[in-house]
Every structure is written in structure tokens, then in C-alpha cells.
Amino acid sequence: MVKQTIQIYARVKPLARRQQAGIYSVSEDEKSVSSLEIIVPRDLADGFVNNKRESYKFKFQKIFDQEVKQDAVFESIAKPVAECALAGYNGTIFAYGQTGSGKTFTITGGAERYSDRGIIPRTLSYIFQQLEKDSSKVYTTHVSYLEIYNECGYDLLDPRHEASRLEDLPKVTIMEDPDQNIHLKNLSLQQATNEEEALNLLFLGDTNRMIAETPMNQASTRSHCIFTIHISSKEPGSATIRRSKLHLVDLAGSERVAKTGVGGQLLTEAKYINLSLHYLEQVIIALAEKHRSHIPYRNSMMTSVLRDSLGGNCMTTMIATLSLDKRNIDESISTCRFAQRVALIKNEAVLNEEIDPRLMIIQLKKVIQELKDELAMVTGEQRTEELTQEELLQLDEIVKTFLEDPDPESMLDVGADMRKIKHCFNYVKVYSDTNTSEKKEELKKLRDLLHQRDNEISILYVTGFIWV
Ligand SMILES: Nc1ncnc2c1ncn2[C@@H]1O[C@H](COP(=O)(O)OP(=O)(O)OP(=O)(O)O)[C@@H](O)[C@H]1O
Structure with a gap:
């Protein structure tokens, strides 16, 4: 059994041309723990008088500043999790941050350059490379791709559908067995025997995701997407099978603070635009509290699906995506605060072995x-x-x-x-x-x-x- 708290990383998105940089600095202590300090000047913040603190400091396992490229993010964050998944442990990597802060860019990647490919394609490539090298076991790999929008799950990999609306895709529902294990009804598991097949499935899912966007479901902003790689392995002649799941999760945009402007308060009224992220926060708060027996996983589909990743049998990593331009400093601070709470959650990952x-x-x-x-x-x-x-x-x-x-x-x-x-x-x-x-x-x-x-x-x- 591996006991580990959720690992938290931060990634700062490069500033766009017309954006004004916020004041922040990144430092590393002698134990290689990285700190991010965000300064909100007392006199003027986004045009309003700031009566609050000036300096906000947050600790992360590592902070990837604006210039850090996709390959370095993969090496530090995803490769170790992929290795654990290959060894039979469950893993989850989820990106959390406000809209436009780089969640999709980090998890899936950008379409412009090959070097912009993100964690999912790089992880698939790495996993299949490793499988080819290891002839001591027989491996089977499947993938699934789930989108959750407004508490409804949709199968993005349904091969029979050419979706033109999200509602055209098969609806996925949650079922719980007597041992409280979650099963996703209608979510297809597609076998991928090599990298190319897996990438084609990712492409199919991303195409369905884009085509199915409607005015009601604008871009990825309001929906959560969970791409899962299911790996099973067995030594020839042995009846013991190892099964692991690796969830790569692109959460909905987390913005929730309404800038009232009245009275010049910057970080004021908390207004949740996405109920499921509110429930995610409730779960995180409950898990971070000692002696709390009830964890409200069942409140939303997303927390039910990610139940094992949060305080369960999983090695989990969070990437806080930050947009540190002046206008988004307050959102970035709340993303970092959320990450600090997440870092308190302990998981216990066990080797998933069963007898065939x-x-x-x-x-x-x-x-x-x-x-x-x-x-x-x-x-x-x-x-x-x-x-x-x-x-x-x-x-x-x-x-x-x-x-x-x-x-x-x-x-x-x-x-x-x-x-x-x-x-x-x-x-x-x-x-x-x-x-x-x-x-x-x-x-x-x-x-x-x-x-x-x-x-x-x-x-x-x-x-x-x-x-x-
Ligand atoms: N590290 C980065 N380097 C270069 N471009 C980036 C980076 N991060 C994000 N971008 C660009 O910024 C834009 C917004 O990023 P992205 O779509 O990933 O945000 P998001 O957090 O997923 O937003 P949403 O919540 O709406 O899904 C995209 O055009 C993306 O290519």
C-alpha cells in the first residue's frame, strides 16, 4: 500500500500580448518545495482600492512558470503517475483553474504544433512504448472518455454516433453496487492495441466534444471531461491479473468570484457558477477535516466518478492552472487556496490484483x-x-x-x-x-x-x- 497526500503542482499560463502582468514570484527552498508569492498592491488593484493583504504565499510540489513547455510538464507530473498505473496502481491527474487558464492545453494540448501535445497523448505514447519493451507480461489496454455536463454523463467514444448535439451521445448513468463501488452504465470501453488506435479514439472523443457544443454548453468551460486509460496485465500462466485505471481530467472553469466593484472590494462575494465544482470543494473540505465520517461524494456525478481519486485507492495529482495577469489575480488566488486544501487529502493506493x-x-x-x-x-x-x-x-x-x-x-x-x-x-x-x-x-x-x-x-x- 502506498500512502500519499494528493500532489499539487501549479502552471502559469504565458501572458497574451495585451495582458498586463500581475506581480508574482516563484522560489524554491532547500527541500525543493516551490513557493508562489502573489502581490496585490494595497493602493490599486484592478482599479479598486485593496484593503486586504498584500502578499499571498502558496506552496506547491513544483511550479511551472510561463516559459515551461509541455514535455517538461509531462516528465515531472504525468510520467511517474503513468509508471504507477503500469505497475497496477490507480492514478488521477486533474487540472483545475479558471476558464482560459490552460487546463485543456495542459491535459489535451494545443492543436497548432506537434510539440504542444498535452498530457493525454504523451501519456498514451509513453504507456505503449513501455508495453512494447516488457515481454514478461501480457497487457490489455482500453480507453473511455466521459463528458459530464449539467450532472449528465455522455459517452464521447460512442462509435455509432455522429453527434451533432451533446444529447445525441449515449447518456451515461451511475450505478453503485452493495460494496459502494461505482459503475458507469453506458460508458463504452474501447480496446486500443497500440498508440495509433488510442490516439484515434482520443481524436474521436475530442471531435464529438467539439461538435456537440451548443449555446447551452459553451466550449469546455462548463463541462468536465474524464479520459481514462484502463490497463490490465498478467504473467503468462498465472491466474493473477493486475488492473489499474488512469484518469486524466479536464475540469470545468472554476471562476466563481463576482467582482462587485461596489466599495472597491476585490475578493468578495463568492458565487458559484458551477454547482459540481462547489460539491467538489465540499468533498475536499470534508476530506481535509479530521474525524469527518461522512464525505458527500454522492452529491454530484463528478465527485461520484472521482470518488477513488479523492481520499481513496489512487495516486492523485492536481495541476492548478493560473492566469497571472492583473485582471485574473483574484481568481488565481482562489485556485491556489483550493490547491492548498487539496494537498491535505491523504490517499491510500493499493496494488489492484485479482484472480481470474x-x-x-x-x-x-x-x-x-x-x-x-x-x-x-x-x-x-x-x-x-x-x-x-x-x-x-x-x-x-x-x-x-x-x-x-x-x-x-x-x-x-x-x-x-x-x-x-x-x-x-x-x-x-x-x-x-x-x-x-x-x-x-x-x-x-x-x-x-x-x-x-x-x-x-x-x-x-x-x-x-x-x-x-
Ligand atoms: N502554457 C501555455 N502555453 C501556450 N498557450 C497556452 C498555454 N496555456 C494555455 N494556452 C492557450 O490559452 C488558451 C486558453 O487555454 P485553454 O483552452 O487550455 O484554457 P482552459 O482552462 O481549458 O479553459 P476552459 O475552462 O474554457 O476549458 C488557448 O488558446 C491555449 O492554447
Whole structure:
């Protein structure tokens, strides 16, 4: 079991040309903990008098400032989580931040340049590279892509639909089993056997996501998207299967503070525009409080789906996306505050291993047969039915390999079935008889040759070709 708090990272979006930079600084202490200090000048903030604090400091595992590129973000954040998923642990990476702060850019990527691809395509690429390298296990990979809008789930990977509206996509509903495990009804799991197939599925999902945008559901701002990579692995011959899920989550825009302007207050009335993010916050608050027994996961679909990622069996990472221009400083501060609370949540990730019942039955049948054979040998009660032709050929092969193995410590094991043991003895007899007669034949040939050479030499003496 791996006990770990949720890891929090911050990423600062580059300023657009006409944006005015806010005042902030990034520093790192001797233990490599990064700090972000945001300054809101007392005299003037966004045109209003600021009577509040001037300096806001937040700690993160690492802060990626404006110039940091996608490959560095992947290496630091996603690669370790992908490695854990390959080893059999659940993982979640979610991006949280206000609209336009770079959540989609970080999770999915930008369309302009190949180097702009984000965490999802890079993680898929990395996972398939690793699978190709590891021949010790058999891996199976599936992906799913869920969009949650207004408390309704939609399957973005439904291959039968060419969606023109979000409502055209199959609706996904939540079901809970008696052990409180969440199951998503109607969410398709599509198999991907290589990187290309997985990327095609991502593309299908992103296309559906874009096409299904309606005036009611503007851009990704109001919906949450969860791309999940499901990995299962098994060693050949073993009945134990490891299963893990890696959720890559692009949350809805988190803006919630209404800038009233009245009285010049900057950080005032909290107004939630997205109820499910409000419920997410409720869950985070409840989890961060000690001795809190009830966690309100069930209040929203998103918190139900991410239940394991928040205070459960998962290694979870949050990326706080920040837009640190002057106008968005207040939103960035509330994103950082949210992240600090998230950092208090402890998760306990366990290795997800289970026994495949089908393989287990095959193995147990074999064990039962071996035990029956041993019992029959001990009690003298022999099995009388004939061995099949296939079984006989298999036995011949096993004995031949054993006899031809130069290793003096090699063993012949055919179990306790007397029919098999007898057949092996017969094979050994025939094998050694064949070998002996072959050797006799060879000896005779050599003797004949020797005799012939002696005769030839005697003739040479007699004819005087050889002088002594
Ligand atoms: N690190 C970055 N480098 C370059 N461009 C970026 C970066 N982050 C974001 N952008 C650009 O900023 C714009 C807004 O980013 P993005 O769409 O990712 O925001 P978002 O947080 O997902 O918004 P929403 O909540 O509406 O989905 C996009 O044009 C994106 O390409």
C-alpha cells in the first residue's frame, strides 16, 4: 500500500500580448518545495482600492512558470503517475483553474504544433512504448472518455454516433453496487492495441466534444471531461491479473468570484457558477477535516466518478492552472487556496490484483488431476482408460528432451499417473535399443574398413611397393 497526500503542482499560463502582468514570484527552498508569492498592491488593484493583504504565499510540489513547455510538464507530473498505473496502481491527474487558464492545453494540448501535445497523448505514447519493451507480461489496454455536463454523463467514444448535439451521445448513468463501488452504465470501453488506435479514439472523443457544443454548453468551460486509460496485465500462466485505471481530467472553469466593484472590494462575494465544482470543494473540505465520517461524494456525478481519486485507492495529482495577469489575480488566488486544501487529502493506493476465475479453474483442475493420480498410485487403484494419441506424443517429446539434455541435473516429471510412467519406460527402452543397434552397425562398418585397409597394405608388401 502506498500512502500519499494528493500532489499539487501549479502552471502559469504565458501572458497574451495585451495582458498586463500581475506581480508574482516563484522560489524554491532547500527541500525543493516551490513557493508562489502573489502581490496585490494595497493602493490599486484592478482599479479598486485593496484593503486586504498584500502578499499571498502558496506552496506547491513544483511550479511551472510561463516559459515551461509541455514535455517538461509531462516528465515531472504525468510520467511517474503513468509508471504507477503500469505497475497496477490507480492514478488521477486533474487540472483545475479558471476558464482560459490552460487546463485543456495542459491535459489535451494545443492543436497548432506537434510539440504542444498535452498530457493525454504523451501519456498514451509513453504507456505503449513501455508495453512494447516488457515481454514478461501480457497487457490489455482500453480507453473511455466521459463528458459530464449539467450532472449528465455522455459517452464521447460512442462509435455509432455522429453527434451533432451533446444529447445525441449515449447518456451515461451511475450505478453503485452493495460494496459502494461505482459503475458507469453506458460508458463504452474501447480496446486500443497500440498508440495509433488510442490516439484515434482520443481524436474521436475530442471531435464529438467539439461538435456537440451548443449555446447551452459553451466550449469546455462548463463541462468536465474524464479520459481514462484502463490497463490490465498478467504473467503468462498465472491466474493473477493486475488492473489499474488512469484518469486524466479536464475540469470545468472554476471562476466563481463576482467582482462587485461596489466599495472597491476585490475578493468578495463568492458565487458559484458551477454547482459540481462547489460539491467538489465540499468533498475536499470534508476530506481535509479530521474525524469527518461522512464525505458527500454522492452529491454530484463528478465527485461520484472521482470518488477513488479523492481520499481513496489512487495516486492523485492536481495541476492548478493560473492566469497571472492583473485582471485574473483574484481568481488565481482562489485556485491556489483550493490547491492548498487539496494537498491535505491523504490517499491510500493499493496494488489492484485479482484472480481470474477462468484461469483459476483450469489451474485447480490440473491440481485435482495430479492429486487423483498420486492417490491412485498409493492405493494401487490404477486408471485404465487409454492415453490419447496427443498425450502419447506429448510424453514422447518430454522424454526425448530429457534424454538429449546434457545437463546431468535435468529431471523428468510426468506426474503420478502409472500409465504415463509405463509409457516413458517403454520409450526409454526403444530409444536405447535404437541407439545400441545404431552403434553396433557403426562398429561393424569401421571393422570392415580396417580389414580392407590391412588387405591393401599386405598386397603392397607382396608386390614390393613397400620396403621394410
Ligand atoms: N502554457 C501555455 N502555453 C501556450 N498557450 C497556452 C498555454 N496555456 C494555455 N494556452 C492557450 O490559452 C488558451 C486558453 O487555454 P485553454 O483552452 O487550455 O484554457 P482552459 O482552462 O481549458 O479553459 P476552459 O475552462 O474554457 O476549458 C488557448 O488558446 C491555449 O492554447
